[in-house]
Amino acid sequence: MMTHDVYSAYDWLSRPRQVVKCQWPGSMDKNNRLHSTVPLCNTLGDHHKSLLQYIRSNMRLCSPLLLCLVTAALSTAFLISPPHMWTKLILTHHWPSTFCSMEHPACHPNISYWTLHGLWPDKGIDCNSSWHFNSSQIEDLLLDMKKSWPDLRNPLSAGFWKYEWHKHGTCAAKAASLNSQHKYFSKALELYHKLDLDSILKKFDITPSEKYYTFSQIEGVIENFYGVTPKIQCAHSSKNADVQILGQIEICFSPDFTLLDCEKQFTMKSIPKGDGDNPMAVDKASGFSVCDHDMPVYYPPLT
Numbered sequence: 001m002m003t004h005d006v007y008s009a010y011d012w013l014s015r016p017r018q019v020v021k022c023q024w025p026g027s028m029d030k031n032n033r034l035h036s037t038v039p040l041c042n043t044l045g046d047h048h049k050s051l052l053q054y055i056r057s058n059m060r061l062c063s064p065l066l067l068c069l070v071t072a073a074l075s076t077a078f079l080i081s082p083p084h085m086w087t088k089l090i091l092t093h094h095w096p097s098t099f100c101s102m103e104h105p106a107c108h109p110n111i112s113y114w115t116l117h118g119l120w121p122d123k124g125i126d127c128n129s130s131w132h133f134n135s136s137q138i139e140d141l142l143l144d145m146k147k148s149w150p151d152l153r154n155p156l157s158a159g160f161w162k163y164e165w166h167k168h169g170t171c172a173a174k175a176a177s178l179n180s181q182h183k184y185f186s187k188a189l190e191l192y193h194k195l196d197l198d199s200i201l202k203k204f205d206i207t208p209s210e211k212y213y214t215f216s217q218i219e220g221v222i223e224n225f226y227g228v229t230p231k232i233q234c235a236h237s238s239k240n241a242d243v244q245i246l247g248q249i250e251i252c253f254s255p256d257f258t259l260l261d262c263e264k265q266f267t268m269k270s271i272p273k274g275d276g277d278n279p280m281a282v283d284k285a286s287g288f289s290v291c292d293h294d295m296p297v298y299y300p301p302l303t
Helices: 046-058 062-079 096-101 133-148 159-172 181-195 197-203 213-225
Strands: 005-010 019-023 091-095 116-119 231-236 242-251
Touching: 091 096, 091 181, 096 242, 116 159, 116 181, 133 159, 133 181, 159 181, 181 197, 197 213, 213 231, 213 242
Parallel strands: none
Antiparallel strands: 005 019, 091 116, 091 242, 231 242
16 A cells, blocks of 8 residues: 655635645556545545545546646635635725714814724734734834824824734735735825825815715715725714714725725614624724714814
C-alpha cells in the first residue's frame, strides 16, 4: 500500500485556516494509474463529501488527477469567497452640531463641515482583538485625520480611531486592499475626500439653516449627483416632535470601492446598540434613526 499527496488547500467552509490533505491509497499500475480512486479527505464538510461521492460514482474511468482538480476547484471557490466576508463598505459622515447636541455633557467642536464617523464593513464586529491600534503606523495621515476624522468628544485623543479600528477596521482587514491599519485609514480618507459630501450639499443649496428641508430634497441631491441611494439618519428632538434633525449620512461602496446603493427598505425605529451586522446599526448609538420621509428636516447651523 502506498499513499500519494495530491494537493493541499484551505477548506474555508468547514474549518477556516485548516489545511486539507487529500490522499489516494493504493498501488500504481504499469501506466502509472492508481487502482483505487477513493480519496481520503476527512476534513471536508458534509456537502463537500456528498459531492465527492457523486463525482466518484460517475468518474470511475477518470484519472485521480482529474478528480483531484475538481476537488481543488471546489475548495478554491471558498478561498475566493470565504464565509463571513463582508460584501459592502459603509462610509459614514456625521454632522458635528447634531452629534454634539445629543452628547451629555454636550461637546463644542467648532466644526462646520461633515466629518468622518467611520468606514464600516456590513459584517463583523471586533474581528481580531489581538490586533492593537498603533498610531505610529499612520503618522503620515494624522494631520488629515485630525481635521477630517476628529474625535468630536475629545479632539486631542486618538481613542476614537482606536475604537473604530478595533470594531470595524479589523473586520475590513479581511480584504487584502484593507489589511493594514494604514490601508484602512488611508482608504477611508481617500473615499471621504473623493465624495466631498459637504461641498456637494452646499453646491445644490443644502446648507445649515433655520429653515426646514424636505427629506426628498436632501436625498435627491445625493442620489442625482452620486447616482446611488444613501442612508440618511436623523435625531428627534423632545422639544418639537414635528421636526427631525439631520445627523448622519451613509454612502456605500462595493468591495472594489465602486459606489453602491445603501438599503432603502427601512422602517422608523431606534437603531440597536452594538449590532454591527444590522443594516440599521450605527457605530456609537446616539439616538439616530433612519429619517422619516414625510417629516421636515432641520439641518442645524453651528452653535
